[in-house]
Structures are given as C-alpha cells and as structure tokens.
Amino acid sequence: MQLVVYCNKMSRLFVAMVFATVVHLALCVPRVIEIDPVQDEVEYPSPPLDDLGEDVKSTKPDVSDLKLVIVSKAAADKLGAYCLDGTPPAFYIAPAKNETNKNNWVLYLKGGGACTTASSCASRAKNTQGSSKGLTATYPGTFGTYGPMSSDENANPVFAGFNRVVFWYCDGMFFAGNKAEPAAGGIYYRGFPVLNAILETLVESHGLGNAEQVLFTGCSSGAYATYFHTDFVHEFMKKNAPALTKYKSVPESGLFVNDTNLLNEYSFSAEMKANFLLHNVTDGVNEYCLAAFKDDPARCGSPELNFAYTRAPIFLANSMLDYATLRYVYLVPPPKSIGCLTKIETCPPELIQQLIEIQESFYELMLSVKAIGAKVPAYQNPGNGAFLHNCIKHCGVENEWTTLKIDGVTYKEALYKWWAAPITSSWADNTHIEGCHLNPTKPYTCNPACGP
Numbered sequence: 001m002q003l004v005v006y007c008n009k010m011s012r013l014f015v016a017m018v019f020a021t022v023v024h025l026a027l028c029v030p031r032v033i034e035i036d037p038v039q040d041e042v043e044y045p046s047p048p049l050d051d052l053g054e055d056v057k058s059t060k061p062d063v064s065d066l067k068l069v070i071v072s073k074a075a076a077d078k079l080g081a082y083c084l085d086g087t088p089p090a091f092y093i094a095p096a097k098n099e100t101n102k103n104n105w106v107l108y109l110k111g112g113g114a115c116t117t118a119s120s121c122a123s124r125a126k127n128t129q130g131s132s133k134g135l136t137a138t139y140p141g142t143f144g145t146y147g148p149m150s151s152d153e154n155a156n157p158v159f160a161g162f163n164r165v166v167f168w169y170c171d172g173m174f175f176a177g178n179k180a181e182p183a184a185g186g187i188y189y190r191g192f193p194v195l196n197a198i199l200e201t202l203v204e205s206h207g208l209g210n211a212e213q214v215l216f217t218g219c220s221s222g223a224y225a226t227y228f229h230t231d232f233v234h235e236f237m238k239k240n241a242p243a244l245t246k247y248k249s250v251p252e253s254g255l256f257v258n259d260t261n262l263l264n265e266y267s268f269s270a271e272m273k274a275n276f277l278l279h280n281v282t283d284g285v286n287e288y289c290l291a292a293f294k295d296d297p298a299r300c301g302s303p304e305l306n307f308a309y310t311r312a313p314i315f316l317a318n319s320m321l322d323y324a325t326l327r328y329v330y331l332v333p334p335p336k337s338i339g340c341l342t343k344i345e346t347c348p349p350e351l352i353q354q355l356i357e358i359q360e361s362f363y364e365l366m367l368s369v370k371a372i373g374a375k376v377p378a379y380q381n382p383g384n385g386a387f388l389h390n391c392i393k394h395c396g397v398e399n400e401w402t403t404l405k406i407d408g409v410t411y412k413e414a415l416y417k418w419w420a421a422p423i424t425s426s427w428a429d430n431t432h433i434e435g436c437h438l439n440p441t442k443p444y445t446c447n448p449a450c451g452p
Contacts, residue, residue: 061150065094066139071197081197082188083170084130089194090168092139101161103212108144108166111220115172116275124172147398174225176284192284203240211241216249219395223254227303228285234312252317253395258302261331268329276301308371313383313423320362323394356438385418385430387411391450405449406432
C-alpha cells in the first residue's frame, strides 16, 4: 500500500490509497458531505438542456434488432402514462439471442437533455423528444448502441445475447414527473407513470416477469434517471419477477453534481429545483432520499443524493471532467465559444487551472457524499463499484469502453468484473478512480487513454 498526494478545491490536499489489487482510489480527508446547500435565487445564463447530446463515434453498431413497441392506450390510460404531448409511451426491444439468456435483460433509459420551463416543454412536445408520434419502426440509435447495449457478441459477449430494451424518453424530466393534470396547452408532466407503464407492459407481454438477471442502465439524462429509479425498479422486479437472482445498476455520465459553477454559484442546482417543482417530481426519485428530506423533497433532485440513498448495487461510470457537466453545472463555455474542450492541448492555461480545480472538487464531493447517519461514504457500500476517469468525454464510458483505461484497466474489463462479483463484494475490489490530475503545463493530459 502506498500514499499519493493530491489536491482538493480548498486546501489542495488529497490523500489517496493505491491498493495492491490495482484499485487506484482517492480518499478525501475529513470533509463528509451529507448534502450541499442549494441557493434558491440564482440568475445566470446557461446553455439549454435540450441540446445535450452524446459523445458519439461516426460508425454505430447494428441496432436493427431493436423494434418499436407503443404502449397500448388502455395501459397508458390505466396509469395516466403520457408523453409531453399526450401520446402513449414507447420502447424498443430486441429479444434474447439464445435460450441461455432468454430470462436476462438490459433495461436502458434513453437520454436527451431536459425541458426546464413550460415553454421549452411545449416546444419539446412537438417532436419525438416529447412524443411517441413519428417514431421509426427500428431504433434510430441516438443513445444506447455501445457498451452493454451493443448487439455485437464479439465486442459485448456478456450482454449482447440478453433481451435489450430502450425506454423511449419523452417526458423531459428523467422519467420522474407526476403532475396530476395537464398544463396549459395540453402538456403532460407524467414521466414516472411512463416508466411504470413500460415496465408493466414488459412484464405482461414480453416476458420480463420471468427475469433472472437485470442490468439497469442509461447514459446522460438516462443516467440521471437511473440514479432516480434504481431502487424503484429493483423493488418492481422483486415483486413481479420471482425468479430474479441478480439486479445491478450502471448510470453512465449522469453525475450532474450539486456543485458551484465558475462564479461560485449553485446555478444548475437552482434550475433543477425549479424543474423538480414544474414536473412535480415528488414521487419520481429515490424513496429513501425523500424520507430523509421530507421537509424539502426537491433536494432529492440531485443524482449524488439519490446515489447516497440507493440500496441496490450500483456502479458509477463517469468522467470527473464530463463534457456536459462542464457546460451545465460549471458553465464552462462550449467548444464553439472556446474551441478547445474537445482538444484539450489547445486550451489556455487559465482554463486548465479551472479544470484542475473542478476535478478536485468532483473528487471530494463524490468520495464523501453519504446518507445521513451512514457510517461510510456511499461509494464504499458493499456491492458498489466505480470507473471515474478524467477524460473530457460525455457518454465516453459507453462509446469507448475498450479504450478508456485507468491504470491499464478498461471500462469494459471493470464493468464485467463488477457484474460477475457477488452483491456482497467489497467496493475496493471494483472501484477504479483516476489518480492523476491534468498538468498545469503542457502536455495537459495525464492519462494517455484520453488522447491529445
């Protein structure tokens, strides 16, 4: 065991322990975060969440086996499950490829930004981001085509043969809204019933009730939603799939953390709190978080607090310098304005210093956050794991899972090992956290796997 010195945002001191098992883990010195404050009145321009997309490659795997299913009107009406425009929910499904995997499932929540005002939700309702109208017969492949959702059995031998489902994202608020009546213009904030209706349809008509193994996952907004719903879906599966033996969750690139932006303001948190109220999200987040903050449930709109209260095994897959988090939480200008985030060696030194501080703050927050009264930080709960790198990527752990590495271990290798491990396994056996920071002088990149 050896000690490595790192920095944090305030004192520039981090102590990390590198275990002989090649788990490279930064541990924060005594600052335990049970919740960060949320400032209610912050006015600062931020980019619209609707334009948030994935960090994609030019060539996508084959997704032609994922076929569209529209939830029946009767099933939608039963739960009041509607997209923003009032159309019924939808999903894409590919059946298991062989008898061995006929009862194994990957359930993937599609991402794609969020609508944070009544007007932006009304605009979103006019296209397939807020409607099931006009969806193609086969999955368009905008999210959920790489990593554990890949159909390529050579590239993805563990999960490619599973039943694979993409939950179409049409509510604009992480499958979480639950407002009883439609808003002006006939806009429905019903994301949580949408999630329920798809799950019930899968049980009743597609064999999910026979499930034995389930991986619950998503990227970007889909990962944000995965943090909200991991325990809910686990409880649903236990009630409706009596043969269930394994259930684990992997949110990818969903840690839009409750942290200050470059002006030392909690602008993103304030926006999410307003969005929580707009969509009436009081039923659509982790129930244990809601119980802890029943006097202010909007605090449970942050992914890291949902993570802190999640009881099912969960694997954090994220960049500590996630491209979307830089834009929306920290308000770092996008490449169109600054021209360097996608090619870091062209960034000015002053921005590099800001990125170094952001990574340090992320380290400290995520390795300290825990449920109130818990004895250890959430990432140390049994069965949990992590792959936290520092490449400026969004959904990169999904799209580049064979090339992103921490201490020589790829994301794919880390994920497969964690999936195979017992739910009682030690967090230290499956936690990989990049220990190096960006360099203040060129070359800035400290992890060769990030590229130039």
